[in-house]
Amino acid sequence: MSYSLSSVTLRANNSAEGLAAVGALWGDVTSGKLPLLFDSEGQFQPGVSPVSLYHNYAGDERGDYDLTILAASSGFFAALEEKAAQGTYRKYEAEGEDLSACARNAWALVWADQQSGVLCRAFTEDFESTVPGAYTKDGKDRCFLYIAVKP
Known part of the structure; x- marks a missing residue:
C-alpha cells in the first residue's frame, strides 16, 4: 500500500x-x-x-x-490571490536564472520594502512558490511570495 x-x-x-x-x-x-x-x-x-x-x-x-x-492544489493559489487582493498579504514576484536565484531575488524585494518602511510584516504566515521555467509561458523561472502584512 x-x-x-x-x-x-x-x-x-x-x-x-x-x-x-x-x-x-x-x-x-x-x-x-x-x-x-x-x-x-x-x-x-x-x-x-x-x-x-x-x-x-x-x-x-x-x-x-x-x-x-x-x-x-490549484485552489490553494486562488485563495492566496484573494487574500492578496483583500490586502491581508502582499504579493511579490521575481525571476532568476534558476529557482534559487528567483527566491533570492524575491526575498531581496521583501527585505528592501521592509527596510524602507513600504512593507510592515506581520510575521504570522508567509508563503513561497517557485515555478520552473519549463512550466511558464515564457520559459523563465519564477518565485512568488505572499507576505502577511500587519492590519
Whole structure:
C-alpha cells in the first residue's frame, strides 16, 4: 500500500546551517525520499505543487521559524490571490536564472520594502512558490511570495 504526506515541517533560521537544512529538506522532497510530491511507491501526485509556509516566527527574519512544505492544489493559489487582493498579504514576484536565484531575488524585494518602511510584516504566515521555467509561458523561472502584512 502506498502513502503520501500532505506536509513536512522543519525548525530553521537564515543562518548558513539553517539554510543548508532547508536545502536538504527540499532535496528530500524533490527526490521523493519524503513522499510529498510522489507517493511512497515513487508515483508523481498529479495536481500537487510544493509550497513553502514560513510560520511560528520567534521574532523577525533573523530568528528561528518553522518551514512547512505543503502539497498544495490549484485552489490553494486562488485563495492566496484573494487574500492578496483583500490586502491581508502582499504579493511579490521575481525571476532568476534558476529557482534559487528567483527566491533570492524575491526575498531581496521583501527585505528592501521592509527596510524602507513600504512593507510592515506581520510575521504570522508567509508563503513561497517557485515555478520552473519549463512550466511558464515564457520559459523563465519564477518565485512568488505572499507576505502577511500587519492590519
